[in-house]
Amino acid sequence: MLILLVLACAAIGIPLLALWGDGRRGAALFIGFNTLTLLAILALAVQVLRDGAFTTDGGQFMVDDLSIVLVLVDGVVALSTAWFSRSYMAQEIVHWSLSRRRVRLYHAMFQTFLTTMLLALLTNNMGILWVAMEGATLSTVLLVSLFRTAEGLEAAWKYFILCGVGLAMALFGTILLYFAAQKVLGHGADALLWTRLEAVRRQLQPQVMAIAFIFMLVGYGTKIGLSPLNNWLPDAHASGPSSVSAVLSGLLLNVALYAVLRAKVLVDGALGPNFAGRLLMGFGLLSLLVAAFSMLRQRDVKRLFAYSSIEHMGLATFAFGIGAPLASFAGLLHMISHSLTKSSVFFSVGHAVQSFGSREIQRIRGLLELSPLLGWALMLAVLFILGMPPSGLFLSEFLIVASTLQVQPWLTPLLLLGLGVAFAGIFPRLQGMVFGSAPEGIARQPVSGIIPIFIQLALVIVLGTFIPWMLVQWMQHAALLLHG
Amino acid sequence: MTITAQGLTWGIPLLRLLAALLLLLTFAMLAQRRLLTLIHLLAWQGMVLAAGTALVALLTGQSELWFSAALTLTLKAILIPTVLHRLLRRLQVRGDVEAVLNIPLTLLAGIALVIFAFFLAAPITALTGTVTRGMVGIALAAVLLAFLMMITRRKAISQVVGFLAIDNGLFFAATSATLGMPMVVELGVALDALIGFVILGIFFFQMRETFDSMDLQHLEQIREE
Numbered sequence: 001m002l003i004l005l006v007l008a009c010a011a012i013g014i015p016l017l018a019l020w021g022d023g024r025r026g027a028a029l030f031i032g033f034n035t036l037t038l039l040a041i042l043a044l045a046v047q048v049l050r051d052g053a054f055t056t057d058g059g060q061f062m063v064d065d066l067s068i069v070l071v072l073v074d075g076v077v078a079l080s081t082a083w084f085s086r087s088y089m090a091q092e093i094v095h096w097s098l099s100r101r102r103v104r105l106y107h108a109m110f111q112t113f114l115t116t117m118l119l120a121l122l123t124n125n126m127g128i129l130w131v132a133m134e135g136a137t138l139s140t141v142l143l144v145s146l147f148r149t150a151e152g153l154e155a156a157w158k159y160f161i162l163c164g165v166g167l168a169m170a171l172f173g174t175i176l177l178y179f180a181a182q183k184v185l186g187h188g189a190d191a192l193l194w195t196r197l198e199a200v201r202r203q204l205q206p207q208v209m210a211i212a213f214i215f216m217l218v219g220y221g222t223k224i225g226l227s228p229l230n231n232w233l234p235d236a237h238a239s240g241p242s243s244v245s246a247v248l249s250g251l252l253l254n255v256a257l258y259a260v261l262r263a264k265v266l267v268d269g270a271l272g273p274n275f276a277g278r279l280l281m282g283f284g285l286l287s288l289l290v291a292a293f294s295m296l297r298q299r300d301v302k303r304l305f306a307y308s309s310i311e312h313m314g315l316a317t318f319a320f321g322i323g324a325p326l327a328s329f330a331g332l333l334h335m336i337s338h339s340l341t342k343s344s345v346f347f348s349v350g351h352a353v354q355s356f357g358s359r360e361i362q363r364i365r366g367l368l369e370l371s372p373l374l375g376w377a378l379m380l381a382v383l384f385i386l387g388m389p390p391s392g393l394f395l396s397e398f399l400i401v402a403s404t405l406q407v408q409p410w411l412t413p414l415l416l417l418g419l420g421v422a423f424a425g426i427f428p429r430l431q432g433m434v435f436g437s438a439p440e441g442i443a444r445q446p447v448s449g450i451i452p453i454f455i456q457l458a459l460v461i462v463l464g465t466f467i468p469w470m471l472v473q474w475m476q477h478a479a480l481l482l483h484g
Numbered sequence: 485m486t487i488t489a490q491g492l493t494w495g496i497p498l499l500r501l502l503a504a505l506l507l508l509l510t511f512a513m514l515a516q517r518r519l520l521t522l523i524h525l526l527a528w529q530g531m532v533l534a535a536g537t538a539l540v541a542l543l544t545g546q547s548e549l550w551f552s553a554a555l556t557l558t559l560k561a562i563l564i565p566t567v568l569h570r571l572l573r574r575l576q577v578r579g580d581v582e583a584v585l586n587i588p589l590t591l592l593a594g595i596a597l598v599i600f601a602f603f604l605a606a607p608i609t610a611l612t613g614t615v616t617r618g619m620v621g622i623a624l625a626a627v628l629l630a631f632l633m634m635i636t637r638r639k640a641i642s643q644v645v646g647f648l649a650i651d652n653g654l655f656f657a658a659t660s661a662t663l664g665m666p667m668v669v670e671l672g673v674a675l676d677a678l679i680g681f682v683i684l685g686i687f688f689f690q691m692r693e694t695f696d697s698m699d700l701q702h703l704e705q706i707r708e709e
Contacts, residue, residue, distance in 0.1 A: 060668075127669030134676040138683055145687070150694055156687070161643060164680070165631065168650045171673070172627060172657060176608070179620070179662045189666035207607040 002044040003061045003122050006071070009037040010115040014108055021107030022100040027086040030107050034079040034114070041075035044068070049470055055124055059193050062124035065477035066332075070258055071121050073336045076459070077250045077343050078114045080452035084347045085110075085243040087449035091354050092241060096147050106146055106241075112139040113247065120255050127192045129259055130167070130174050133223065136252055137163045144240040155235035162232040163222055170219025170259075176212035177266070180204045194262055201269025209270040216263045217279055223256035225310040226317065227287040237306035238359065242350025245302060249309040250343035254335050257313060261320060261482060273483075277323040284318030285411065287311070288418040295425030300359045301352070301433070304426065305345050308385060311422050312338045312393075318415070319400045320482065322407050328479035330399035333463065337392030340460050341384045344453045348378035351449060352433070355442050361429050366438030375434045377453040382430045384460055386423055392463030495543040499660060502536045503622045506656055507598070510629040510649060514594050515587055522645050523568050529652045530561030537659045548667045549659070555674055556655070564648065564681060571685065572641065575692055584636045594629050601625035623657030640691065644684055651677060 013033035020029060045068055048054075053064030063071070093103060113136055120132035137160070145156035178192055184200045185191040197204070222229040237245040264276045291310035298304040312334065319331030351374055356364045368375030384391035397419065404412050462468070467475075506529060513525045534557035541549035585593070605621035627650050634646035655673075658665045665673075 125666075125668065127666060128672060131669065131672030131676055134673075135679070138676065138680050141683055142686065145690060148690055148694060153687075153691055153694055157640070157691075160684075160687070161634070161647065164647055165634065165650065168627070168647075168654060171654050172624070174669075175654065175658050175662060175665065176620075178658075178665060179608070182662060187663065189668060192666055192669065205611055207611060211604065211608065 001056065002040065002047055003056055003063055006037060006040040006044055007115065007118055007122065009033065009040045010111065010118050013037075013111040014115060017111050018104055018108035021104040023103075026103060026107050027082075027089065030111065031079070031082045031086065033111065034075075034082040037114075037118070038075040038079045041071055045072055045470075048474075055195055059124055059190065059195060060128075061122050062193075062195055063122060064481070065474040066261070066481055067121045067258070069332060069336060069471065069474050069478065070254060071118065073254070073339050074114075074117055074121065074251055076456070077247065077339055078117075080347075080456055081243050081246050081250075081343065083452045084246070084350070084449050085241075087446050088243055088347075088350050088354070089241065092147075095354075098146075102146065105142065109139045109143050110243070110247075113143070114251075117251050117255050121258065124193050124195055126174055126177060126194055126197070126262070129262070130171055133170070133220065133256065133259060134167050136255070137167060137223070140236075140240075140244065140248065140252070143244045144236045146241055146244075147239075149239070152239040155232075155239035159232040159236040162229070166219045166222025166229060168219070169215050169222075173212045173215030173217075173219055173263070176208055176215065177263070180208040180212060180270075194266075197266050198269070201266050204266065204270040206270045209267045210275060213263055213267040213276055214279070217260055217276075217283070220256045220259045220263075221283060224253050224260065224313050224317065225287070226283045226314065227290040227310065230287065230291070230310050233310060234303045234306040237309070237346075238300055238302040242302070242346050242353065245306070245350075246343035246346035249306070249346060250339040253309060253313050254339050257316060257320075257335065260317075264320070265482060273323045277321045280317050280321030281408070281411070282321075284314045284316070284321055285414060285418070287314030288318065289314075289414065289421075292418045292421040292425060295422060298425075299361055301349055301361045301364060301429075302346070302359055304361065304429065305342070305349060305385075308345075308422065308426065309338075309342055311418065312342070312385075315397070315400060315415075315418075319396075319403075322400075322403055323483065324403050324407055325476075325479045325483045326399060327403040327407070328482040329475050330396045330403065332475045332478055333392060333467075334396035334400065337396055337460055337463050338385075340456045340463075341381060341391065341393060344377070344381040344456045344460075345385055347449070347453045348374060348381055352378060355444070356439075361433065364433045366436040367434045369436075370438040370442055371444050373447060373450050377450050377457075379430065379434045380457050381453060382426060384457065386426055387419070390461050390464040392460045392467075395464045495539060499536060499539055499543075500618070502532050502539065503619055503656070503660060505532050506536075506626055506652070507622050507629075510626045510633075510653070511591070511594060513645070513649060514590055514629055514633050517587070519572060519639070519641060520569075522642060523565050523572070526568070526645050526648060526652075527561055527565035529649065530556065530559075530565065533652055533655055533659075534561055536656060537664075540659050540663055544663055546664055549664050552659070552664065552667075552670055559674065559678065560648075560652065560655075567681070567685065568641065568645070571688060575688060584638065590632065590636050594632055597628045597632060598625040601628050619661040620657060623653050623661060626653030626656065629653075640688065 048068045055062040116132045116135040120129050123129055141156050141160045145152040181191040184203045190196055225233040267276045288311050291307045295307045316331045316334045319327045352364055353359050387393045387397045509525055509529045516522045534553050537553035537556055601624040602621040605624050608620050630646050630649035634643050
């Protein structure tokens with residue numbers, strides 16, 4: 001019941017925002033629907049806390065310890081993005097002179113994206129998971145090219161084609177999964193239900209599952225931004241509105257990784273833990289290193305943090321690859337901390353870019369002097385993303401390094417090298433952006449869009465200092481589930 | 485899924501024939517220089533797909549597959565090629581495809597890809613019964629060939645045709661190798677394909693407005709410092 005309520009709260013917003021999503025009314029409706037969705041999610045979380053994992057509607061929908069954590073983060077980030085979007089878009093609409101129609105398109109597509117994210121997390125059907133991921137891509141293509149600049153169109157085209165082809169590979173993987181499942185579960189709609197597959201995962205044919213997993217990893221990996229399939233990610237993050245960059249980094253990448261994790265549990269049953277684990281570790285480490293070194297030569301502030309997202313997703317993928325329960329726990333913590341922190345980074349960067357009228361790091365100067373609140377928001381968010389205590393990312397990175405030392409000690413230097421280079425890529429730039437004196441004639445930003453940044457950062461501190469017990473319990477169970 | 489003995493004697497060879505046709509059509513697309521013919525070939529691929537789905541429906545007696553076959557016929561064989569055709573005229577795209585590689589070289593690469601696909605599918609094929617033997621390999625080969633087509637073409641429309649051809653290959657894998665995916669999934673996939681196509685249409689007009697051309701060379705401006 002509650003699962004359907006969550007999805008309905010999100011889905012009802014789509015047609016209404018398509019009709020009335022412009023002006024002040026549009027922004028208010030957008031916030032309203034996401035508040036409703038978050039309330040429904042909280043109710044769902046209470047039920048999961050009481051009853052544990054469950055499925056509904058003939059097994060078509062499912063929520064368990066792994067998905068509820070991500071659903072919660074999804075709800076929080078969606079609401080704060082809607083909040084941020086109100087003041088942010090009000091300025092963008094004037095700046096780009098967007099028509100009312102295009103603002104309606106923005107809100108409706110945004111809401112569609114948020115709905116597909118929730119659907120992907122709450123469905124039990126591996127096929128519907130794919131459908132939701134594809135829907136997420138489609139709904140964000142027009143958001144990336146919202147401003148209709150040449151750059152935006154190029155980024156959107158690249159995004160569409162690369163992710164489209166990537167997801168085609170994931171669909172092939174899903175078909176092969178069904179092919180393997182048929183032999184055990186028989187023909188029919190139930191054979192793609194994750195809970196049923198999980199129950200028989202040891203009987204699935206290993207040869208087929210190996211190939212199916214590779215296709216799914218490549219496909220969903222394109223969306224996670226795993227190297228070498230990450231070309232679309234910096235462009236799409238840089239060209240779209242900052243609210244879109246925030247949810248691309250904060251939600252989409254997480255959900256894509258979630259899809260890979262679901263597939264990993266199945267393939268671990270058929271092939272043992274090493275096969276999928278090694279692949280995840282390899283791709284994760286490669287992405288971490290490639291992204292870290294790419295950061296050094298970025299001039300565009302949004303591209304810089306887009307690469308940082310690749311780096312962090314690489315790290316989380318690596319953590320899940322290690323396979324120890326502690327590492328999986330750290331990976332999950334990393335995913336949720338990253339999604340809260342990175343969306344805050346993009347919120348503050350979005351306001352900063354609006355003030356200075358440029359995305360070039362060189363031209364953003366003296367933010368603390370210009371607007372202390374925004375300056376602090378950016379500084380804290382960026383320090384947190386660098387893994388400074390008391391951020392949740394400090395804790396997760398510490399745990400990941402610790403369990404690497406335990407399981408694969410010879411990989412630790414590479415891991416530390418990646419983290420160190422990433423630090424060197426971001427930290428000096430941050431100093432330039434926040435300190436010093438601001439140029440003359442720069443407009444100050446309204447405060448209302450900055451509040452959600454501080455709320456999210458407070459949550460990140462909570463994750464880094466004393467994680468609430470129910471969250472710990474969920475993440476422990478999820479880590480054991482991923483461990484097999 | 486049971487197939488009657490009678491069905492096995494004529495149905496399966498027919499399905500294999502259709503699979504071969506699909507692969508042949510993909511090769512023809514790879515070799516094709518004219519955009520208009522490319523779209524016709526895509527429509528033929530849609531026809532083969534619909535026929536294949538109908539055949540599987542007849543052999544296995546799953547009534548929902550008939551629905552799926554009808555959907556394929558209207559969407560992939562009629563609607564999408566027609567719209568592409570009209571788009572071509574509305575946007576006045578010049579008639580031929582500019583390939584990055586020359587055609588004979590592309591075809592050679594295509595042959596290599598087919599061998600690779602069969603090699604990759606060999607362990608799967610070895611496990612299955614006689615009914616669907618080879619289908620996974622053929623479908624994978626069709627997907628990879630369409631992929632190659634996307635890489636080697638410059639115009640936005642021919643990339644989209646490549647994209648749709650990938651979709652066709654996947655669809656063939658779903659119907660012939662697994663004898664039909666669950667209905668919800670199939671409907672979802674069809675819905676995504678339709679929405680994706682609509683978005684592409686909107687996108688083309690945006691591109692036309694901004695660049696006055698459909699050549700993807702305009703889309704190579706973003707450079708990293």
